[in-house]
Amino acid sequence: xxxxxxxxxxxxxxxxxxxxxxxxxxxxxxxxxxxxxxxxxxxxxxxxxxxxxxxxxxxxxxxxxxxxxxxxxxxxxxxxxxxxxxxxxxxxxxxxxxxxxxxxxxxxxxxxxxxxxxxxxxxxxxxxxxxxxxxxxxxxxxxxxxxxxxxxxxxxxxxxxxxxxxxxxxxxxxxxxxxxxxxxxxxxxxxxxxxxxxxxxxxxxxxxxxxxxxxxxxxxxxxxxxxxxxxxxxxxxxxxxxxxxxxxxxxxxx
Amino acid sequence: xxxxxxxxxxxxxxxxxxxxxxxxxxxxxxxxxxxxxxxxxxxxxxxxxxxxxxxxxxxxxxxxxxxxxxxxxxxxxxxxxxxxxxxxxxxxxxxxxxxxxxxxxxxxxxxxxxxxxxxxxxxxxxxxxxxxxxxxxxxxxxxxxxxxxxxxxxxxxxxxxxxxxxxxxxxxxxxxxxxxxxxxxxxxxxxxxxxxxxxxxxxxxxxxxxxxxxxxxxxxxxxxxxxxxxxxxxxxxxxxxxxxxxxxxxxxxx
Numbered sequence: 001x002x003x004x005x006x007x008x009x010x011x012x013x014x015x016x017x018x019x020x021x022x023x024x025x026x027x028x029x030x031x032x033x034x035x036x037x038x039x040x041x042x043x044x045x046x047x048x049x050x051x052x053x054x055x056x057x058x059x060x061x062x063x064x065x066x067x068x069x070x071x072x073x074x075x076x077x078x079x080x081x082x083x084x085x086x087x088x089x090x091x092x093x094x095x096x097x098x099x100x101x102x103x104x105x106x107x108x109x110x111x112x113x114x115x116x117x118x119x120x121x122x123x124x125x126x127x128x129x130x131x132x133x134x135x136x137x138x139x140x141x142x143x144x145x146x147x148x149x150x151x152x153x154x155x156x157x158x159x160x161x162x163x164x165x166x167x168x169x170x171x172x173x174x175x176x177x178x179x180x181x182x183x184x185x186x187x188x189x190x191x192x193x194x195x196x197x198x199x200x201x202x203x204x205x206x207x208x209x210x211x212x213x214x215x216x217x218x219x220x221x222x223x224x225x226x227x228x229x230x231x232x233x234x235x236x237x238x239x240x241x242x243x244x245x246x247x248x249x250x251x252x253x254x
Numbered sequence: 255x256x257x258x259x260x261x262x263x264x265x266x267x268x269x270x271x272x273x274x275x276x277x278x279x280x281x282x283x284x285x286x287x288x289x290x291x292x293x294x295x296x297x298x299x300x301x302x303x304x305x306x307x308x309x310x311x312x313x314x315x316x317x318x319x320x321x322x323x324x325x326x327x328x329x330x331x332x333x334x335x336x337x338x339x340x341x342x343x344x345x346x347x348x349x350x351x352x353x354x355x356x357x358x359x360x361x362x363x364x365x366x367x368x369x370x371x372x373x374x375x376x377x378x379x380x381x382x383x384x385x386x387x388x389x390x391x392x393x394x395x396x397x398x399x400x401x402x403x404x405x406x407x408x409x410x411x412x413x414x415x416x417x418x419x420x421x422x423x424x425x426x427x428x429x430x431x432x433x434x435x436x437x438x439x440x441x442x443x444x445x446x447x448x449x450x451x452x453x454x455x456x457x458x459x460x461x462x463x464x465x466x467x468x469x470x471x472x473x474x475x476x477x478x479x480x481x482x483x484x485x486x487x488x489x490x491x492x493x494x495x496x497x498x499x500x501x502x503x504x505x506x507x508x
Contacts, residue, residue, distance in 0.1 A: 110379070130344065131390060136385060153413075251397050252403045
């Protein structure tokens, strides 16, 4: 007997940003697998088994979910944001590829969610209004030289740059080095958005010029957006300015 | 009297991918402004004024919406996908910046939506599972040389590449040239996803190796995802393979 596995994105936190498709997949599941704080966001349903885990061991968590599905259960892996953006979907397909052949017969679906970058961008205006790159700053699974090479390429080609996994207690210096790499190609006045816990109770948004952006203001729940050369502020008196990137772009030297 | 303006993302098409926040903003509006096919997706509410437009003239549409809001109306601009990703949000903030000073006092909010790239990625697996770049191939508002320079930079640094506005009857050759630019840095076997009208009645997904990817299969409703060197297929017998990009990455030459 083979069950099903849905990898479900809860969005950034607020219940009104959970899609009906996600709510339905969660309500229909016999088993919920995921990082404990994400499971805590899901409404309780009678008879549903919960399998909370810590924030590491993504492959082990995916294998556990696939094992349950292979035994006939209807499993949902719960993620924050969108499952496909630096979350559990990639680890799950890696587990399928490297795991038992029968896992390939499990019906696996990905239920998209509002990713942190979309929620953060919406809060400040439209900083992702033109070409952008999205990088994880974590060097747990790739060499730091690769992170730097990608940052330099993105900055030189004048992309807006979105940084996931910008900082944690175990990775305290990477964001400062990333800002310095980008600053070799960008003016000091370039807007940088620090978006912490968007749509949650402790949401905090900060906008700073690149030259004054303080990496210590980021933690593991902070998404960073660094503007392109075209990204602009629209002042509004005492209200926070809007940040947007225009739809048109100038010539970039190849 | 100053009204309000919400720029609302409907997601890719399916009603179950519209967030409750978006549904609420649309139901509360006195006036809906937007491209006619997007307005047609919004449930009717008694007493609500609809202002359909064609797909061009984004600035004029934004100004019309701001004018209505400035006169005290509660306006929603309706967009497909996410309003901040190559949609109406950037044009609206450009209209605010360049428009009447009192427009800066309008309460403007952006309601995020499931973007086409998230929906497309979810359909095939997790192709955006690691660092990626998102570009518009349209050269209406930027020089083609800039598009090419950004493509080359993204390809050389081994990002997954997402292409919006990949093709239209007015821009028939750009996607082929983009594939050739990427192919200078990528193996011919690199997976390319053509995602047409995801979650709509005429959804059509095609996965092809870069060397055989046929640009004529894309139209104005097709999103393109070109894998990085690490992007992989997981075969599943007669079912379509999963496409995913692993969470780990190798060294990229700077």
